Amino acid sequence: MSKEFNRKVYLQDKPRQQAKDELIQKANLLPEIETVPTRNGLGRVTALPIFASLSMPHYHASAMDGIAVRADETYEAHEQRPLHLKKNQQFIYVDTGNPVPSEFNAVIMVEDLQEVDEETIEIIAPATPWQNIRPVGEDVVCGEMILPQGHTLRPVDLGALLAGGVLELPVVKKPKVAILPTGNELVQPGSPMKPGDIVEFNGTVFSSFVQEWGGDPLLYDIVVDNPEHIRKAIENAADEADMIIINAGSSAGSKDYTVHVISELGQVYTHGIATRPGKPVILGEVKGKPIIGVPGYPVSAYLALEWFLRPLVYHYQGIQEPKRETLHVRLGRRVVSNMGAEDFVRLNVGFVNGEYIANPLTRAAGVTMSMVRADGILVVPPESQGFEQGETVEIELYKPIEAIRKGVLFTGSHDLSIDIVSSLLKKKDVNRQVISSHVGSLAGIMAIRKGEAHVTGIHLLDPETDTYNLPYVEKYLAGEDVVVIPFLKREQGWIVPKGNPLGIKTLEDIVEKGGAYVNRQRGAGTRILFDSLLKKHSLTSEQIQGYEREMFSHLSVAAEVKEKENSVGLGVYSAASTMGLDFIPVADESYDLVMTKSFFDSEGGTLFLDVIQSDEFSRMVEQLGGYKVVRNQSSIF
Amino acid sequence: MSKEFNRKVYLQDKPRQQAKDELIQKANLLPEIETVPTRNGLGRVTALPIFASLSMPHYHASAMDGIAVRADETYEAHEQRPLHLKKNQQFIYVDTGNPVPSEFNAVIMVEDLQEVDEETIEIIAPATPWQNIRPVGEDVVCGEMILPQGHTLRPVDLGALLAGGVLELPVVKKPKVAILPTGNELVQPGSPMKPGDIVEFNGTVFSSFVQEWGGDPLLYDIVVDNPEHIRKAIENAADEADMIIINAGSSAGSKDYTVHVISELGQVYTHGIATRPGKPVILGEVKGKPIIGVPGYPVSAYLALEWFLRPLVYHYQGIQEPKRETLHVRLGRRVVSNMGAEDFVRLNVGFVNGEYIANPLTRAAGVTMSMVRADGILVVPPESQGFEQGETVEIELYKPIEAIRKGVLFTGSHDLSIDIVSSLLKKKDVNRQVISSHVGSLAGIMAIRKGEAHVTGIHLLDPETDTYNLPYVEKYLAGEDVVVIPFLKREQGWIVPKGNPLGIKTLEDIVEKGGAYVNRQRGAGTRILFDSLLKKHSLTSEQIQGYEREMFSHLSVAAEVKEKENSVGLGVYSAASTMGLDFIPVADESYDLVMTKSFFDSEGGTLFLDVIQSDEFSRMVEQLGGYKVVRNQSSIF
Structure with missing residues (x-):
């Protein structure tokens, strides 16, 4: 295969700790x-x-406002025998901080003095030597x-x-860290974007990490994928900086010039470490400066930086790396891991019914939002095959424990209003925030049942009664201590490209006009609505083009619709309008909240209810369009 | 008393929490x-x-290097029936991150491909729709x-x-905090200093605190003690900043203009809070901007800032104040407190024999070094009279617990070499440092006996045997598990002003030539040496001018000698030379270390011994002059 001419197999993956120790030892950092x-x-x-x-002080200083005296001239002072002292002969006035001249050796504070006349002071108690004086060098x-x-x-x-x-x-001196972004696909933030372009944001993240760790980042221009350019950039960086980060070009993909260039210019110690993500890391040196080649995928890159650059930066400064807090948590879902590599699993953590419950986030290495959302990270050792649901594991925290303890764990159907609740909640208490997993309505109900969430949001049509939500709560949460809170009325409708090119108005139109349908996942309220529409119109899923592929949120459906002229999805108005798409109303539905009684009764629950009943919340949600907030909700127990 | 014309009594001292709540509530901060x-x-x-x-991604992106295909054209591929695909018709090459054109819906990774010819690829397994594609908005x-x-x-x-x-x-917007230093005695750092001048360093400390808390400090020039100048400065600051700190001028002393000016320009909420130190605080507003008048003594000032400014700065930004770690410690010494005010006691903390032992530092409000040295702070509530030695109390930590756990608690006689040990120890492990209390040799031995120190340094002459240290260890530490480490030989001598104006050579000279002696505290090795010299020369302490006043270190003795032409002290050469004083040798003495066996055997003990046996240590100590480090010490058990 012609494109494979310079493809290479990884050197055998090295354990992370070994690779790090080697790097630091060989780096031989000489701080300036x-x-x-x-x-x-x-x-x-x-x-x-x-x-x-x-x-x-650099002189004997008075510690009080008062007079400086010679202690031995005050010995006879007594309440019954007041003593008179003469100004400038037996005493001088001093304020706090004034020098006490060497002929005096004590200060009597102003509260213990009686002025007799301009020149005379009366005291009724002796001074002890050096009282109220701050000696030189105190x-x-x-x-x-x-x-x-x-x-x-x-x-x-x-x-x-x-x-x-x-x-x-x-x-x-702060270590200078050169940061070299490489790749033909990269464009600077703010440039016009065509398909295939990727915003160069890793450089900003890397620079910020370097700053946080006490280093001095030097962010270079984007280097194109070309061995000559990469060589020049690395040589230049090695002259200017104390250590070098080169981003992308470290996988064994088709444009893997970096490892060759480094081995030509200097030495490669490690190519490939036994971790997931993060595996395609290069560690080496050029002109005696440590160089780290980090993968292009942001999550891999951030982890690699933390493993290898952070210790170098701290080591250079001669200070210890601060450690993260750790916490024991119970896993809400199973974590599967392949043996032979360390697995790094980002997690959300919530405090439910007196227990810390952790749920793994996506493991995709390209998802920066998973780092934003993560409350902590679980390291699965290379010899482990993972952990079962319900197992207790120790994780490293990304947030203060207080924020985790106060977080509201929302697991259920996605709605934009939940983000608004989160933001308003944080406004009331910076440590409170909604930690949301978008799993759909049915899975949300199950999370409440298993005690793994505080709140769920559901919109589940019961076709038999043609009512929403309550039949499902009665069926799946019978006997549980939960509270149902009528929350929103919202419009569901067909989301179609601007101008509705296929002219979709009804479900039949989708079939007849060859619409490519963008579906939601099983258990999602929108999926149940769609399936009930199919049934009502006596259609089957086989007649629907695209039925098998599942998206996990309204916004994802809208984003997908935007991609293809003949596509159509079912979702809420706000998702369509955000993406500049057209919307054809299909049904009004009830999106309601279910929360555990214990959360409802807690301080967090009270704040949560305050937020959703506030004018500010109604205003913000209704501004999105297609919503009507249910006010003065009477909760149903 | 003429000077008292504008002296005022504090408003009744307000509890700290109440004063703070009032300040924040009235501040009504409007962040920009x-x-x-x-x-x-x-x-x-x-x-x-x-x-x-x-x-x-803003387009469907390939997640792999490979080829983009239509999944339904690959269904028949099988190991036994390889399938051929035609370039540009049935597939195109894609690299990771490349857009997948809308006519394709799956990517097969390069490892699963076989090139047949330039135009043809062979696959042996079907692709599932959307495999290896990062959808828009993933x-x-x-x-x-x-x-x-x-x-x-x-x-x-x-x-x-x-x-x-x-x-x-x-x-x-970062809140702008105006910082106004006031006082005629203040001079900018680096100015020539005459007695009574004080370096204006609080402004730098305040500015740094404001930065740490996320604010934007505006450090103003020094304002002289004059109501007109203070008025102008405050008005100006209220126009430019979001909150104001005015330093000094807040006590009820003779130059207390600040409170009058504030009440003229705005409002005073609080004058005087029920704390020690920190009492003379002013809280109020001018032109709607909160203003805090903090005492001039640095420790009071820093605490007042933390109590009142820190919450304002965080509140303005809408984020929570981070909390300090707390720790339960056993008190090594008694802490006495007057009722009616909260007492803030700075402490050193060490981990000895599996227990955290805390010892109070000086309570003087003027001692900045006590803030540098403090490991934590104990708050004694207003209704408490303090705590007994041995009581367990909860304190707030100024340092990470790891640094406290690894700290070496040195309690004993002061020697400059101990500072050098500390610095070199920290070089080996940034969390290890010597935490030293200068209490003298005998008190050091007692601290070891009570399990309140890891190491002590002693130089105790036994006049009967004319030997050093061992007789005392045998007497006071019999039966204890301790290790004696021969450490230093050092010269003790008369420390006299430059040029030795009195011509002191012997102890008799001090008496005969009217020398003012600068003595050390009871239990200090130097004091015992001096007393034994007195005895040897058949002199009594009454014949020694200045005998009663006690200094706590060699450097303090030297600093005191420097103040007075006719003074003389006894101490080590390095103290004299550091201060530019003359030195007349009197005796060679042994300064040795005693450590607990458990510390000796610990990792910290091993590092400690590594340091004192290193060439670097010997070189640094002997450079001070008057020292000879004992090398290849054989420890005595």
């Missing part, structure tokens, strides 16, 4: 020192121990070590340094 | 929104929910909510935003 003004030192890392060059003594090397400077450190006369100080 | 490029969004807080304006669907409002942007969020076509976004 630079001098910064102490004023600008926040967050920098001391490169040497720092000693005071000034005492603070705070910082010249010559003392204020901070060791390797210390990350906090605000209070800067105060002590300036007090100790340290106006500038040696800190570790 | 600004638009920033997504690329620069790291750490900013979203002001509104953010929706995708582009799907990612990652982000146009119109979906990527982030709620009130979300602090992380690197991964920026990736999802750019992928979703969000190139700029509305964020909460």
Whole structure:
């Protein structure tokens, strides 16, 4: 195969830890020192121990407002025998912070003085030597070590340094990290996009990570897929930076020049690690600078950066990598893993009925939203085949435990209004947010039954009674302590391309005019509605082109419809209007909420109800079009 | 008293929590929104929910390198009946990320292909529809909510935003915090200093705190103590900033103009809170902007900022204040507190024999080093009179628990070499550091006996045997599991002002030439040496001018000597040389280490020993002068 001429097999996949240890050991990082003004030192890392060059105070200072005296001239003062002292001979006035001249050795505070006349003060108790005096160096003594090397400077450190006369100080230079995005398909954010173009956003993410870890990112222009260009870019980066990240070009795909270029210019230690995702990583060096080739898929890339770049950046600065919090959680779904590689599974976590329940998110390496949504990550060791549903596992957290504890676990049918609830809830309490899984109405009901969600949203038509939702709740949640909350009326309709090129008006039109139908997954309310329409019109699924393929949300259906002139989907108005598509109403349906009684009674439940009953919420949802919020809901138990 | 004309009594001290709640409620913060490029969004807080304006991918994309096909044309492919497909008619080549044209609906990966000729490919298994294709919007669907409002942007969020076509976004403007340092005694860092001058370092500390909390500090020039200047500065700040900090001038001392000016320009809610330190705080508003008057003493000021400014800054941004970790510790010393006010006690914490032991640091409000050294803070409630030695209390931590767990608790005689050990130890492991209390040799031995320290450093002359240290260990640590490590030989001598104006050579000279002696505290090795010299020369302490006043370290003695022409102290050479003083050798002494056996055997102990036996350590210590490091120590059990 002509296109395969330079395809290569991975070197044998290396365990992650081994690859990392090797990289750090061979990197032989030599941090450089630079001098910064102490004023600008926040967050920098001391490169040497720092000693005071000034005492603070640098003179004997009064600790009070009052008078400075000689203690031995006050011994006779007594309540019954007040003593008079003469100004400028036996005392002087001092304020807090004033120097106490060397002929005096005590300060009497103003509250203990009685003024006799302009020149005379009366006291009724003796002063003890050195009372109310801050001696030279009480705070910082010249010559003392204020901070060791390797210390990350906090605000209070800067105060002590300036007090100790340290106006500038040696800190570790931030390691410069060159970031090279490669690929002909990449375009800068904001450029006009044609099919096949991909926005170069990894560079921004990488730069931000580098900043967070204390490094100095150098984001280079996009390098085209061409060995000569890649070679030049790497050589240039190796001259300018302390370490190099090259993005994409690290898979064993057809344009895999990177590994060849690196081995020509320097050395490849590792090509391929035993992880999923993240496998096609390259680790090596060029001109003595460590270089990391990370996969193009964002999730793989972010994980690879965390595994290999983060330790390098911290190591260079001589400080320890901060550790993530961990948490024991019960798995709401099974996690399958192939043996031989570590598996990294992103998860949502919720606190339901006194237990932390975790549900795996998509494992696709290209889904940046999975990193945004993830509450934590589960590492499945190479020797494991995964974990069963219900098993307890330890995970690393991406969010503070408080945010997880307060999160509202929503599992059910997708509706845009749930995002609005989430945003308004967070406005009330920044740690509260809806963590939603779009699994469809029926699966949502099951999640409530299994105690794996706080709330579900359902729109399930019962064809026999022609009513929504309650028949299903009665059937599947009989005996459970749940609350049904009438929530929204919304329009379902045909979503068709702008201008409705096929002229779809009815279900029959789809069959007759050759519409390519975009279906929803089994158990979704919209799927049940469609199937009941089929039945009503005496049609079968075989007559529907595209019936087998399943989408998981209204927006996905709309996005798919937008792709193809002859396509049609069933969904809500807001999804069609967001995508600039046409909409032909089919049915008004009830989208209602079901929540566990314990959530309903909780603080989170109260806030949730406050939100959905607020004017702001109604306004925002009804603005989307096709919605009518049910106000003054009477909850059904 | 003429100076007291404008002195005022505090309004009744208000409980801290009440003062804070009032401040926040009355502040009525109205955050402003600004638009920033997504690329620069790291750490900013979203002001509104953010929706995708582009799907990612925005076309059906191949998820693999391979060929795009029509699935229904591949159904017959089988291992026994390979199928041939024609290029550009039945398939096209695609790489990962390439668009899949709408006439195709599946991708077969390159590993499953056999090239027959330039135009023909052979497959041996059918493709299922949509296999290896990333559908439009798999990652982000146009119109979906990527982030709620009130979300602090992380690197991964920026990736999802750019992928979703969000190139700029509305964020909460960082609150501008005006910082006004006031006081005639203040000078900018780096200015020449005369007695009474104080370096203005609080402004830098405040600015750094504001930055850490997400605000935008505006540090103003120093304002002199004059009501007109203060008025102008505050009015100006109220126009430019969202909140105002005014430093010093908040005590009920003689120059207390601030509270008057604030009540003239706006409103004072609180003057004086029931805390120690931190009491003289002013809370109010000017032109609708919250203003906080904080005391001049740094520790009071930092605490006041944390209590009142931090919640304002976070509140403005609509995000929750992060909480500090807490820890239960056993008190190594008693903590006394007056009733009626909350007491804030800074502490050192060490992990000794499986227990967290906390020792209070100085409570002086002027000691910035106590904030640098503190591992945590204990809040004694207003209704409590304090805690007994040995009591278990809960404290807030200033450091990660790991650093506390790994800290080496050194309690004993001060020597500069211990700072060097600390710095080198941190170099080996950033979380290991020596936490030292300078209490003198005898108290150090007692700390080991009570299980409240890992290591002590002692230099105790036994006059009867004329030997150092071992007699004391045998007397006080008999039966304890400890290890004695011969450590340093060092010179003790008279520390006198440059040029030795009194011509001190011997102890008799001090008495005869009227030297003002600077003494050390009871139990300090240097004190015991001095007392034994007195005895040897048949002198009494009454003959020694200054004998009663006690300093707690060599450097403090030297700093004190530097203050007075006729003074003299006893101490080590390095202290004299650091301060530019003269030194007349008196005795060579042994400064040795005693550590618990369990520490000796621990990982920390091993590292500690590695450090003190290293060439680097010897070199650094001997460079100080007057030291000889004992190498190849044989430990004594």
